[in-house]
Amino acid sequence: MIIQVKDVVKRFGDLRALDGVSCTIEAGEVVIVLGPSGSGKSTFMRCLNGLEKVDSGVVIVDGMRLDHSKSDLRRIRQTIGIVFQQFNLFPHLTAMENLTLAQKVVLGRKPDEAREIALELLKKVGLSEKQDVHPAHLSGGQQQRVAIARSLAMKPKIMLFDEPTSALDPEMIGEVLEVMRDLAREGMTMVVVTHEMGFAREVGDRILFMDQGRIVEEGRIEEVLKNPKEERTREFLSKVLKG
Amino acid sequence: MGEWFIKELKTLGEILVFLVPAIPMTIKITLMAFAFALALGLFVGLSRVSPNKIFSIPSRIYVDVIRGIPLLVQIFFIYFGLGKILNLNQFVAGVAAVSICYSAYLGEIVRSGIQAIHKGQFEAAFSLGMTPVQTMRHVILPQAFPIVLPSVSNEFIATLKDSSLVSMIGLRELTRAGREYYSQYFVTFETWFVVGLIYLGMTFVLSRLASWMERRFRVHGWGMG
């Protein structure tokens, strides 16, 4: 397994945002994380790449324990890419520069090599002609595709997506899901928080259903969707599947 | 009336000729003090936002203390107090005092500029494996720069004006030269009128320059309006 999470607790003051979460994720798996708002999905994702420090429990990624040292933490972050709901592109840099910055300063790639890799990835997400454009001049869907390419430029083994299409206008959702679908097809290990059930069913292997900081149900995607064991899951699914 | 006017003009001209040689000193003090203040202020501002208390607490105390004491008192303290122990001349003491004072203000400006940047920018940079130093240098500070530019240019103009305070320890800059002229010839009104006019001319040039830079940045910026 490439990710192992054991008894993870994350508190914000009195609130237990994660209340004893355990799970394992195999290389090449696409895991869909579902759950009502505030159930801890984002917190779970952020604990996987060390953006939040866990209060107790362990997270092991690709054989590295997350809390060991700062340099391990940075290695883990190079192993895991994350795509945020709000894209978080660097607004002062062009699309190309967004992709080359970390390659140069973190991985020490030569400018030419970094550009070459960046260009290839921009092509892959269908935006090679936008390489010299700043994020402010890109649509939401284009920005999110650049953000995905930026993560991929680090050659991660795992990609995390936290509601990557929730901030997008409906007509732009498809182009982003398309890029993610390609990635899954290439065998990328992916953890995806999304309400796009069509995408989840098509691409996902497994569902983690969260509620109140716990994983309350987990299983193969068709099975959970067809007959959820937990009342909470059933209730939630009937809402999202209708909406 | 006409005769009086011509006499006045002649006096003003004489004052101007007397004062002009002191202008380079004012400019020198301003430029040096502001350059040091910027470097120190950047350090203070970065320390203020550091998660490490070894940096954040001392820098906070530094800012509070420096901002709470009038510049003139700091100049006296550094020149007559420390200066006597460390054997500082007027120029070094004056520049040091102005630098330190303005580093506290600039430090606060830097801090507010950094804090104006969305948290997601830090998270994106960290997630790509960048260190805090790399994140500041390549992601945060370049974005904070246009935000703080107007405040920083205000401080630059203020430094120029406050450089007049070092006249009090006998450094012969513009204000000191004005005092010399007036104690020699007793033409109060005209002397301070010309001194004021010279300061006004310099600050006017600076503020034009500042708005040109701001405008230029907006045009060549990131198209974010």
Ligand SMILES: Nc1ncnc2c1ncn2[C@@H]1O[C@H](COP(=O)(O)OP(=O)(O)OP(=O)(O)O)[C@@H](O)[C@H]1O
């Ligand atoms: N930095 C924080 N400080 C305090 N509380 C937080 C913080 N981040 C999250 N929380 C709280 O932790 C709980 C879980 O939040 P989280 O963002 O993980 O939920 P989520 O499942 O992602 O919700 P959503 O679907 O709305 O994105 C919520 O109650 C939230 O208010």
Ligand SMILES: [Mg+2]
């Ligand atoms: Mg969330």
